[in-house]
Each structure stands twice: as structure tokens, then as C-alpha cells.
Amino acid sequence: MLKFSPEVDEALVDFMKLVISEVKKEKGIDVTHHIENVAARYSRGGSTIPLSTPSSSSTTVDDASDVVSEDTFVNKSDNTSENNKVVSCEFTYSVKYKDRKTGHVFQKGDKCGKDSVPGLLYCKSHKGSKQALAPVVEVIEVKKELQGYKLLSSLEKEPDTKFTLQEYYTNPERELTHLYEKVYVDSTNTVVMENPDTSSDNKWILVCKSIINDQGKRVIKRFSETVLNELHKQRVHRHYNYIIEDNLFRQVVSDYAAYTTLSNS
Structure with missing residues (x-):
């Protein structure tokens, strides 16, 4: 026997009443009696869960396990129920x-x-045939749909939470190598620049990758899709204080080429 707290019982009653109402309105089937039978099954020796209304008729589907019981199923039309x-x-x-x-x-x-x-x-x-039991499947699907709506509604009501961003570079002086102006490369060869928007909580802009070729020259390369996805995932889950602007790749290539040309002249 399952025992729930009064709060859980109350929430279950409200949800079951909503299921009964929606199924009756959308499908023309009253499942009150069945749900009360299920409730009684799980509360033997305790209080029952009252769901009936004066106008409720006896219509049964299956229990919470979604397994249809042919002996208990009752499918009534409006005239037969009356x-x-x-x-x-x-x-x-x-x-x-x-x-x-x-x-x-x-x-x-x-x-x-x-x-x-x-x-x-x-x-x-034929009372246990698939045709006779077809409304049971519809009831189950409606129940699942209502559960989905309830979850979605709950998520929509969640207040926006402003996270405290975590420092991606805890010690920039040690972790970053200066390339030019306010552009750096970190230990993973990621090219990063300081965010010019000083009012933003995101201090860094991650742009692209760089490698040192066989001739000892630095080559600027785009992020791969795998790296981009990983950076986005880390930013979301760890709340790091950076944004990703891989569209600045060409600008970095051009600026770095101009810088190295000027430095070598």
C-alpha cells in the first residue's frame, strides 16, 4: 500500500479531477468511477479519495499501470448511461x-x-476487444498529454534566474599569451579578446583557434563544430563569463597578419 503526504494526496486529487474533466469534455467518456476504484485499491485501510460529482456516471478504464482490465472496463454512450x-x-x-x-x-x-x-x-x-477498449488508449494518451501540459506550464512559470558568472580565466596574466592589442591566446590555443563592452558581465570573447606550424609560424584557424558545441555547453552549464563570436575570425586573421607584417618590418 502506498502512503502519501496530505499535500501529495491533494495534488493527486486535483490532477485526477482535471483528467476526468478533460476526458469527459473532449472524449465524452466519464472515467470517475474507474479512477475512484484505483484510488481505493491504493488506499485500503485508509481514507478514500473523493472524486465523484452528483452527475458522474460509472465508466471504468485501467489502473495507473496503463494495463487494461477487460473485466472492469465499461464503455457507455449517453443514452445507455442514462x-x-x-x-x-x-x-x-x-x-x-x-x-x-x-x-x-x-x-x-x-x-x-x-x-x-x-x-x-x-x-x-466483444466487450474486451480492441474496438471496445480503444477509448482506454485515448484516455491514457489524454492523461499523458495533460501531464505534459502541466510540466510545460510549470516550466513557463519558473522565474528567470540570474546566475553569478564564473571566471573562465581565474588568472589571466598566467593563462593568456598576448598576441596583439587586446587579443590573446590561451593554453588550449584558443584566440580570445577582451570584450570592448565594459558594461557586460561577459569579460571575454572567444573567436577561433591558432596553431604553430612546422616553420614556427602561428596560423589562425576556425573553430571546429565539435569545439564550438563544447564551448557553448560549458558556457551554459558552468556559467562562464565569455561569449563566442566565431564570425570575428576573418577580422582576427586580417589584424594579426597586419600586426606581424608591421612587427617584422
């Missing part, structure tokens, strides 16, 4: 079928026609 009439079974054959007892041959599209179980749309033989 008058408890016995109607002809609504089961429709999807293939040609011969009844072994009567010898009658049903063609594809024929209805069963036998008397239904009182209060149901299907006879005793």
Missing part, C-alpha cells in the same frame, strides 16, 4: 468471419448485432 438500455453490439468485423456456433458468416464491415451487456455498447464476447 437508461441502461440493452443495445445491439457495436463490434464491426474487419475481416470475413464465420461463427462456429451458429454457422453465420460475417463479411468485412458487418456488425455483430448480438445483445450488448446492459449499459455497454458491446456483447459479452
Whole structure:
């Protein structure tokens, strides 16, 4: 037996009432009785969870495990739930079928026609068929959809949180090698520049990579997609104080070439 706190019980009741209301409104099916049966199953020896309203009728689907119980399922139309009439079974054959007892041959599209179980749309033989239980699947899907809406709504209501940014370079003087002006290269060969916007909390702009070739010359290269993705991921999860502007690659190449030419002249 599962025991929940009063707060959890209250939240479950509210959610189940919402499920009942939405299913009844959208699908025309009242699942109150079934959910109360499930609630009673999990609260034996304790208090029950009242979900019924005066207008609620008895419609059952499966329990919380999403496994359909053929013996407990009741599928009522508006007129049968009100008058408890016995109607002809609504089961429709999807293939040609011969009844072994009567010898009658049903063609594809024929209805069963036998008397239904009182209060149901299907006879005793077909009350557990896929057709009879199809609304159960719809109820389950609606329940899952409502859970998704509830989660989405909860996320949308979350207040925006302003994180305290972490220093990407805890000791810039030791971690960065100066290239030119306010542009540097770090120990991973990332080319980084100081953010000219001093009002921004992001102190650094990561632009591209650089390598030293066989001739000992520095070559500026673009970030690979893998590196870009990793930098973005670190920025999001660790709240580092940098932004990524790989579109400044050409500017860095041009400026660095001009700087080295001037330095060598």
C-alpha cells in the first residue's frame, strides 16, 4: 500500500479531477468511477479519495499501470448511461468471419448485432476487444498529454534566474599569451579578446583557434563544430563569463597578419 503526504494526496486529487474533466469534455467518456476504484485499491485501510460529482456516471478504464482490465472496463454512450438500455453490439468485423456456433458468416464491415451487456455498447464476447477498449488508449494518451501540459506550464512559470558568472580565466596574466592589442591566446590555443563592452558581465570573447606550424609560424584557424558545441555547453552549464563570436575570425586573421607584417618590418 502506498502512503502519501496530505499535500501529495491533494495534488493527486486535483490532477485526477482535471483528467476526468478533460476526458469527459473532449472524449465524452466519464472515467470517475474507474479512477475512484484505483484510488481505493491504493488506499485500503485508509481514507478514500473523493472524486465523484452528483452527475458522474460509472465508466471504468485501467489502473495507473496503463494495463487494461477487460473485466472492469465499461464503455457507455449517453443514452445507455442514462437508461441502461440493452443495445445491439457495436463490434464491426474487419475481416470475413464465420461463427462456429451458429454457422453465420460475417463479411468485412458487418456488425455483430448480438445483445450488448446492459449499459455497454458491446456483447459479452466483444466487450474486451480492441474496438471496445480503444477509448482506454485515448484516455491514457489524454492523461499523458495533460501531464505534459502541466510540466510545460510549470516550466513557463519558473522565474528567470540570474546566475553569478564564473571566471573562465581565474588568472589571466598566467593563462593568456598576448598576441596583439587586446587579443590573446590561451593554453588550449584558443584566440580570445577582451570584450570592448565594459558594461557586460561577459569579460571575454572567444573567436577561433591558432596553431604553430612546422616553420614556427602561428596560423589562425576556425573553430571546429565539435569545439564550438563544447564551448557553448560549458558556457551554459558552468556559467562562464565569455561569449563566442566565431564570425570575428576573418577580422582576427586580417589584424594579426597586419600586426606581424608591421612587427617584422
